[in-house]
Amino acid sequence: xxxxxxxxxxxDGVLPxxxxxxxxxxxxxxxxxxxxxxxxxxxxxxxxxxxxxxxGKADDYLVTxxxxxxxxxxxxxxxxxxxFNPRLxxxxxxxxxxxVTIGGNHFIHAARRNIDLTAIVVNNxxxxxxxxxxxxxxxxxxxxxxxxxxNPEREFDICALADAAGANYVARGTACHGWELQNSIxxxxxxxxxxxxxxxxxxxxxxxxxxxLKPALEMIRWLKEKAVPVEQYDPLAHPKEEGYFPFGxxxxxxxxxxxTRYEEIRARAAxx
Amino acid sequence: xxxEARLIQGNQAIAEGAIYAGARFYAGxxxxxxxxxxxxxxxxxxxxxxxxxxxxxxxxxxxxxxxASLAGAKAFTATSGPGFSLxxxxxGLAVMGEVxxxxxxxxxxxxxxxxxxxPAQSDVMQVRWGRHGDQSIIALSPSSVKECxxxxxxxxxxAERFRVPVILAADEIVAHMRESFTAPAPGELEVVxxxxxxxxxxxxxxxxxxxxxxxxxxxxxxxxxFHVSSSMHGPDGYSNNSPANAAWRVAQLxxxxxxxxxxxxxTRSYYTGDGCDVLLVAFGAVTRAARAAALExxxxxxxxGVLQLITLWPFPDLEVAVLGENARTxxxxxxxxAGQVAGEVRKAxxxxxxxxxxxxxxxxxxxxxxxxxxxx
Numbered sequence: 001x002x003x004x005x006x007x008x009x010x011x012d013g014v015l016p017x018x019x020x021x022x023x024x025x026x027x028x029x030x031x032x033x034x035x036x037x038x039x040x041x042x043x044x045x046x047x048x049x050x051x052x053x054x055x056g057k058a059d060d061y062l063v064t065x066x067x068x069x070x071x072x073x074x075x076x077x078x079x080x081x082x083x084f085n086p087r088l089x090x091x092x093x094x095x096x097x098x099x100v101t102i103g104g105n106h107f108i109h110a111a112r113r114n115i116d117l118t119a120i121v122v123n124n125x126x127x128x129x130x131x132x133x134x135x136x137x138x139x140x141x142x143x144x145x146x147x148x149x150x151n152p153e154r155e156f157d158i159c160a161l162a163d164a165a166g167a168n169y170v171a172r173g174t175a176c177h178g179w180e181l182q183n184s185i186x187x188x189x190x191x192x193x194x195x196x197x198x199x200x201x202x203x204x205x206x207x208x209x210x211x212x213l214k215p216a217l218e219m220i221r222w223l224k225e226k227a228v229p230v231e232q233y234d235p236l237a238h239p240k241e242e243g244y245f246p247f248g249x250x251x252x253x254x255x256x257x258x259x260t261r262y263e264e265i266r267a268r269a270a271x272x
Numbered sequence: 273x274x275x276e277a278r279l280i281q282g283n284q285a286i287a288e289g290a291i292y293a294g295a296r297f298y299a300g301x302x303x304x305x306x307x308x309x310x311x312x313x314x315x316x317x318x319x320x321x322x323x324x325x326x327x328x329x330x331x332x333x334x335x336x337x338x339x340a341s342l343a344g345a346k347a348f349t350a351t352s353g354p355g356f357s358l359x360x361x362x363x364g365l366a367v368m369g370e371v372x373x374x375x376x377x378x379x380x381x382x383x384x385x386x387x388x389x390x391p392a393q394s395d396v397m398q399v400r401w402g403r404h405g406d407q408s409i410i411a412l413s414p415s416s417v418k419e420c421x422x423x424x425x426x427x428x429x430x431a432e433r434f435r436v437p438v439i440l441a442a443d444e445i446v447a448h449m450r451e452s453f454t455a456p457a458p459g460e461l462e463v464v465x466x467x468x469x470x471x472x473x474x475x476x477x478x479x480x481x482x483x484x485x486x487x488x489x490x491x492x493x494x495x496x497x498f499h500v501s502s503s504m505h506g507p508d509g510y511s512n513n514s515p516a517n518a519a520w521r522v523a524q525l526x527x528x529x530x531x532x533x534x535x536x537x538x539t540r541s542y543y544t545g546d547g548c549d550v551l552l553v554a555f556g557a558v559t560r561a562a563r564a565a566a567l568e569x570x571x572x573x574x575x576x577g578v579l580q581l582i583t584l585w586p587f588p589d590l591e592v593a594v595l596g597e598n599a600r601t602x603x604x605x606x607x608x609x610a611g612q613v614a615g616e617v618r619k620a621x622x623x624x625x626x627x628x629x630x631x632x633x634x635x636x637x638x639x640x641x642x643x644x645x646x647x648x
Contacts, residue, residue, distance in 0.1 A: 011510075043497045049339075052502075059499065060511050065492050067342060067369075068501040068511075069335070070361055076332035077362075080339025080347070083325055084297050085493045088343070109328040262323060269318035 006033025009043070014061045020128075022208075022216025024175020024201030025055050028122050031173075031182040031199075032091070036064075039189055046089045049078040051098030054129045055122040058093050072103030075110040078117050086116065086259040089189065096123040100156045101136035111165035114193045116257040120185060121158055121196065122175075124203035132206025139243075143210040158198045163251045168193030170251035172230075175201040176223045177247065187249065193257040200227070200245075277454045282420040282446040283350075285453055286376055287312035289424030290348055292455070293463055295374070296322035297345035299336035301329055301355060304389055305444040306378040309350035330355035334362045338371045342500060344491030346428055350376035353395055354385065357402070363437055364403035367525060369500040370435035370479065370487070372466055374427045377439055378447040379556075381635045390635030391444035393556055394608035399439045400585045408526045410536055411439040411585040415559040417451035422461065423582065429464035430536060434528055435486055441584055443607065445557035445637055469496055479521075480507035485528035529586055538582035539591045542566065548577030550647050551599035553592060553617050555581040558605050558638050565605075565643035576647055581613070589620040596621045603646045605630035605638045 010033065019025045036046070046064040050056045052071035059066035069077045074092050082090040099107050099121045110117060126144050127133040133146040137158065141150045162170045169191040173181035181199055188195035202208060202219035213219045228238050230248035238244035280288075287309050290298075298313040310326070317324040323340075327333040333349045340347040351359065356377045366373050379395045381387035399411045410430050414420045420442065427438040469476045469488040478498040481487045487507075490496030499509030504521065506512035529536065543566050544551070550569065554562035559580045569576035579595050581588055596602045596617070602625060604614035611629040618627055628646045632638045 044495055045493065047343075047492045059501070063497065065497050066499045066501075066509075067339065068499070068503055070365055070502055073331060073335045073362060076327065076335035077339040079325070079327070079332070080297070080299060080336030080341075081343045081492060082339075083299075083323055083336065084340040084345045084347075085343040085491075088493050105328050106332055109332070262318070266318040266321070269315075272319075 004034040004037035006030060006037050009033045009036055009063055010061055011063050017061060018057060019054060020205045022202055022204035022219065023054065024124070024199065025058065025122055027175040027178055028055070028120065028181065028199045028201065029058055029061065031178055032120060032185050034182050035186040035189055038186060041089055045087065046091065047081055049074045049081070049090060049092045051094040051103065053095035053097055053127065054124070055093055055095045056098060072098050073106060074098060075103065075106040075117065075119065079110060079113070079115050082115055082117055083259065090117050091189070092117055092119045094119060094121050096121065096125065096135045096137040096158070097127050100158050100161060104136065108161065108165040111162050111167040111194045113258045114166055114168060114255055116192050116194070116259060118188045118195045118197070121198045122201045123158060123198055124201045124207060126203055126207045128203045128206055132203070132210060145206070145210070159196065159250050162196040166255065167196050167251060168253045168255055168257070169195035171249045172198045172200070172245070172247045174223050174227045174247060175199055176220050177227065180248065184249065193255060275455055275457065277452050279450050280417060280453050281308060281448060281450050282414070282417045282442065283308035283378070283448065284312055285417045285420035286350070286424045286440065286442070287316065288455060289421035290374070290428065291316055291320060292421070292461065293346060293425040293428035294465070295346045295348050295428060296320065297337065297340040297347035298323070298349065299325045299327050299333045299340070299347070300349045300351065301327055301333050303352045303355045305380055305447050306350040306352050306376060309376060330358040331362060334359040334366070334375065337373050338362065338366050338369070341371050341373050342492055344493065346432070348374035348376065350378065352378050352380045353382050356395060356398065360402040364405060364407060365502045366437040367403065367407040367409060368502055371500070372431040372435050372489070373437050374424070374431050375437060375439050377441050379441060379443045387635040389444070391557065391637060392607045392633065393443055393558065394612065394633065395441060396584060396608070396612040399441050406522045406526070408529045409437050409439060409585060410434070410529065410583070411441050412582060413441045413555045413584050414446050415556055415580060416446065417449060417453050420446060421453065421455065425461050425463065429462065432464045432466040433486070434532065435466065435489055436529065441556070443556045473497065477507040478509045479505060481524060481528070485524065485531060533586055536583055537586060537588045537591065539588050540580045540582060541595060542578040542580070543570065544577035544579070544595060546575065547598055548575045549600045550574055550576040551596050551602045552576060552578045552643065553581065553602060553604045553613065554578060555584060555613065558607060561638050561640045562605055562643055564640035565647060568640060568644055569647045572648065574647060587616045589616070592617055592620040596625065601626045601628060603628045603630060603643060605643045607632050607638060609633040
């Protein structure tokens with residue numbers, strides 16, 4: 001039996017990629033492209049929309065349609081694409097800065113609108129590309145290049161935010177659980193309505209180095225220890241305060257998506 | 273669209289003009305004094321197979337417009353000063369990615385929330401220079417309900433033709449003014465669609481400009497697969513940081529406008545046939561006061577004429593120079609403090625010319641009397 005490699009979606013001659021050794025972005029890209037292949041995505045029918053940041057550079061490696069946008073606004077550009085042509089597979093790649101820090105408003109409204117997009121958020125808990133500054137998902141107390149005495153703010157739970165805002169599908173994965181991540185992405189891509197996959201990823205260059213998790217392997221060990229499959233997750237045995245978190249499918253709903261609803265509006269307009 | 277004469281508002285004419293031009297996607301965020309455009313579009317779009325989507329803010333509105341345009345739509349949004357400011361970064365992407373789109377900016381008084389319901393013409397420079405980085409755009413300005421319609425059609429035509437954002441810099445007066453208007457029949461006004469690629473799909477390069485300096489634009493979902501980027505990119509749309517490529521691309525974004533200046537720059541002159549001693553250079557609603565002032569001045573023995581700037585950017589410097597050269601005095605009435613257009617007129621006519629500014633920035637319209645005081 002042959003397995004999907006996803007290689008056919010990669011541009012010739014772009015490897016090795018630009019991401020740091022130990023970064024999870026390459027793993028997430030691999031999982032996504034294998035999911036594309038398993039779902040038989042066609043380049044012509046697929047648009048990958050990226051934001052700005054380490055993960056936002058992913059479109060450079062792809063031969064699908066792509067739109068590389070501004071920081072935090074990828075979901076809004078993607079909304080226009082999908083709203084006008086619902087036949088397209090629109091996949092939005094953002095970091096934690098893009099998705100829930102500068103772009104938080106678009107994130108909650110894309111979920112509320114339930115527009116049929118798949119957002120794949122690589123959360124490395126800081127701004128990797130610009131030198132490891134604090135982001136909206138940096139855990140409280142952690143050290144970054146702009147919180148040198150510890151982060152005074154609390155972190156967002158990206159999945160809980162998407163759930164509360166009305167997303168049809170929410171899953172969390174990590175860059176250290178490639179197979180599970182690939183399956184979550186596949187489920188998200190086939191789900192109608194707004195779907196989110198958060199992939200927690202090591203940033204050994206900044207976050208790990210600043211928070212006693214070096215070398216790179218330490219961050220991977222840390223993720224392996226703290227990530228608990230949602231089926232086995234017990235809040236008492238796995239306290240959040242100690243860094244434990246569940247991964248896997250967290251939300252699965254079937255509310256009508258924006259384009260389906262808009263077709264009803266068009267039908268009403270035609271009758272009036 | 274009804275073909276009999278109706279008494280309608282400028283904002284309604286803008287919405288109808290967009291539909292006439294083929295716009296089928298509107299994304300926006302309501303703001304006075306532009307909101308009637310959103311309301312009209314929400315009513316019309318679903319019935320013509322189009323889409324109205326109210327976004328969470330103006331940043332998202334222009335982003336959705338750009339996305340829809342790349343999916344093949346003629347797309348637009350409408351806003352006013354505060355919202356227009358929010359759109360600037362993503363408008364820069366439309367410039368860089370060469371994405372056709374139209375932004376209606378119904379100008380109101382500022383700064384900040386200012387006199388939120390009152391007219392102004394103080395965004396002339398924001399329209400031209402609001403985005404960071406080197407870039408070039410096109411801007412038009414209507415002075416009547418009819419021009420709200422026809423210039424919206426023109427705005428789409430120019431956006432499609434040159435793959436560039438076009439700003440319709442209206443003002444609260446023309447937007448809310450009601451005039452008798454008969455919509456043109458289909459085919460009566462030219463409607464331009466973007467040039468599409470004809471090459472085999474594997475050879476398509478979305479930023480490889482043809483002889484006219486404008487590359488064909490495919491649509492997402494067609495058989496052409498393509499990359500568009502806010503980052504500096506080569507002809508294939510992929511990132512390219514070489515200095516030679518960057519220099520070529522930045523220059524090209526300007527050249528495609530500059531070399532087609534004559535297709536873009538529109539002006540109209542009134543009462544200038546016999547040459548004029550006093551030339552009034554006006555745009556938008558103030559054109560109307562300028563025309564009344566010129567007629568009154570002529571009654572009082574001063575040969576006055578009006579040059580209406582229909583295109584604001586690229587600036588009609590040659591047209592100003594030709595008519596202004598023989599005038600003793602040039603008067604520039606505009607609803608802003610700094611004389612944003614007067615400065616451009618000065619550039620066109622040089623330091624020796626008697627140029628008088630009439631500026632009003634209190635939320636009130638410039639009257640013919642205000643202008644006459646500078647003429648007489």
